[in-house]
Amino acid sequence: MQQYSYYPGCSLHSAHKGYDMSCRAVAEKLGCELIEIEDWNCCGATIYMSVKEITSLAIASRNLALAEQYPRDVVAPCSSCFTVLSKANRYLKNNRELDQKVNSCLAEAGLHYGGGVRVRHPLDVLTNDVGTEIIRTYVEKPLAGLKIANYYGCQIVRPERGFDDRENPTTMDDLFESLGAENVYFPMKVRCCGGMLMTTYEEVALKLSKELLECALENGADCIATTCPLCQMNLESYQDKINRAFGSKFEMPILFFTQVIGVALGIDEKTLGIDKNFYRCKKLEEIARSTAVAAGNGKPAPELVEA
Amino acid sequence: MKIEDIRTPGRLTPKESELRVAFLEQVGVIPGGEKIKACIQCGTCTGSCPVSYAMDVPPRELIALFRAGDMEALLKSKAIWTCASCYACQTRCPAAIKITDVIYALKRTAMERKIYSAKFPVHSLADSFMKSMFRFGRLNEPRLMVYYFLKSGFWKAFSYLPLGLKMAGKERIEYRASKIKDIKGLRKIMKAAEKLDMPIEYEVKPYREEAVGYKAVG
Numbered sequence: 001m002q003q004y005s006y007y008p009g010c011s012l013h014s015a016h017k018g019y020d021m022s023c024r025a026v027a028e029k030l031g032c033e034l035i036e037i038e039d040w041n042c043c044g045a046t047i048y049m050s051v052k053e054i055t056s057l058a059i060a061s062r063n064l065a066l067a068e069q070y071p072r073d074v075v076a077p078c079s080s081c082f083t084v085l086s087k088a089n090r091y092l093k094n095n096r097e098l099d100q101k102v103n104s105c106l107a108e109a110g111l112h113y114g115g116g117v118r119v120r121h122p123l124d125v126l127t128n129d130v131g132t133e134i135i136r137t138y139v140e141k142p143l144a145g146l147k148i149a150n151y152y153g154c155q156i157v158r159p160e161r162g163f164d165d166r167e168n169p170t171t172m173d174d175l176f177e178s179l180g181a182e183n184v185y186f187p188m189k190v191r192c193c194g195g196m197l198m199t200t201y202e203e204v205a206l207k208l209s210k211e212l213l214e215c216a217l218e219n220g221a222d223c224i225a226t227t228c229p230l231c232q233m234n235l236e237s238y239q240d241k242i243n244r245a246f247g248s249k250f251e252m253p254i255l256f257f258t259q260v261i262g263v264a265l266g267i268d269e270k271t272l273g274i275d276k277n278f279y280r281c282k283k284l285e286e287i288a289r290s291t292a293v294a295a296g297n298g299k300p301a302p303e304l305v306e307a
Numbered sequence: 308m309k310i311e312d313i314r315t316p317g318r319l320t321p322k323e324s325e326l327r328v329a330f331l332e333q334v335g336v337i338p339g340g341e342k343i344k345a346c347i348q349c350g351t352c353t354g355s356c357p358v359s360y361a362m363d364v365p366p367r368e369l370i371a372l373f374r375a376g377d378m379e380a381l382l383k384s385k386a387i388w389t390c391a392s393c394y395a396c397q398t399r400c401p402a403a404i405k406i407t408d409v410i411y412a413l414k415r416t417a418m419e420r421k422i423y424s425a426k427f428p429v430h431s432l433a434d435s436f437m438k439s440m441f442r443f444g445r446l447n448e449p450r451l452m453v454y455y456f457l458k459s460g461f462w463k464a465f466s467y468l469p470l471g472l473k474m475a476g477k478e479r480i481e482y483r484a485s486k487i488k489d490i491k492g493l494r495k496i497m498k499a500a501e502k503l504d505m506p507i508e509y510e511v512k513p514y515r516e517e518a519v520g521y522k523a524v525g
Contacts, residue, residue, distance in 0.1 A: 010445050010448070015480065041487050042445045044440070045446075047432060051414065051418060051430075051433040052433075052437075053333075053411075054500045055504050059497065062496055091338060101503050105500040108496055109493065110492070111496075154392070154395070158395070158397070158398050159394040159408075191357060192391050195392060196392075196432070197358070199428070199432055199455070201388070203361075204358050204389065208391075237470055237473070241470075276477045276478065278473065
């Protein structure tokens with residue numbers, strides 16, 4: 001059984017419990033063990049990085065130092081945590097002076113970070129460690145007929161080239177295709193949703209989010225699948241505000257990609273935290289209610305049943 | 308630009324050169340930050356930016372202004388606070404300039420110089436973030452919002468009320484802030500790092516005739 005150090009981050013413990021629940025459920029089903037980093041702290045997020053550099057790197061590195069005690073990769077589902085942790089990793093590797101400064105701060109708490117941790121995103125783990133071919137064998141409820149707009153957001157594919165292309169990532173598309181879903185044409189898959197501008201410069205962020213929803217709706221998507229808690233928050237919770245501001249009538253369900261995968265793997269909706277979302281995806285609920293097909297569970301795949 | 312800042316071509320005013328040093332110090336931290344020199348002014352960054360339409364100085368002009376020697380206008384611009392950190396410019400830049408990180412460097416320089424008031428939204432959000440981090444080691448969203456509204460204007464809180472109620476209905480609000488176990492250690496780390504983050508004091512030279520090369524008007 002593959003083991004990973006799990007870094008949930010603050011938002012997965014509060015406003016986005018559904019992401020946390022579905023990540024854990026899917027990992028368990030696919031035979032990966034997520035071991036939460038003990039006594040982790042907030043990563044500092046994007047806003048801190050832009051304001052105080054060394055402090056933000058030091059608090060991010062504390063988590064990496066804690067994770068370094070075990071020979072496991074760190075899995076960070078929140079896009080912001082993922083970027084900040086990988087950025088801290090990269091900066092310390094490239095700038096020795098910075099590395100010394102940060103480690104002198106860590107030494108105050110008796111910690112040291114040597115730079116030996118790999119930071120990964122669940123999407124990366126699912127496609128590259130587990131593999132779509134294996135995931136396919138676990139499918140109990142094929143997502144036939146579900147039209148998904150895959151929204152990657154900014155921070156898992158940029159700034160450095162990671163596990164996927166920066167302009168046209170396809171890992172999530174491949175994943176859903178192997179689960180039997182239909183990926184709609186969604187050219188805005190890496191366009192910004194507004195991020196934290198939603199609190200500091202609302203009118204701009206509302207426009208950006210509205211454009212995304214519009215694009216998904218026009219291309220006939222039943223739901224948007226996302227990898228980022230902040231994108232989910234902006235697109236889902238602010239839909240009321242967007243409707244008021246632009247006179248639109250969006251009721252687009254925004255799901256975490258792990259929730260969609262979870263349904264296909266036959267995990268029930270409560271465990272995946274889908275009931276915590278504001279908008280219900282009727283098509284996905286239909287699939288969840290359908291009878292399960294016998295799954296291979298790791299053995300060669302039985303052909304997907306086309307509906 | 309004030310009258311005493313008028314300068315001969317090719318020479319920088321003391322204030323300008325001082326701001327430049329401060330800014331370049333921040334840029335120096337970025338791996339590959341020195342590539343800012345390689346800008347070809349193609350405008351790919353402005354074209355890729357989803358929020359450039361709302362910026363007073365779009366990304367290409369930011370670098371042009373830096374080159375032209377008007378750091379003050381650069382640091383005073385609203386544009387650096389409009390950036391949503393999506394990194395679209397940075398990935399597409401043909402000269403591999405780390406534009407988003409350069410904008411971060413500008414933000415830090417502007418904050419360091421106190422060009423923006425503490426009531427400024429980004430500043431107060433960052434401060435509130437810091438407060439929550441220092442107390443608990445983790446971010447508590449309701450508390451963050453309360454701190455933020457107290458700082459940036461209380462009336463704003465009312466427009467967030469419906470959303471808060473909706474979130475509460477779905478059990479998506481964590482009221483109890485949980486402290487991490489080694490909060491003392493984290494506080495020590497933060498205090499030590501804050502000291503290193505303190506602005507470096509540069510010598511500000513008073514205006515002298517020789518510095519400009521001619522007697523200023525008046």
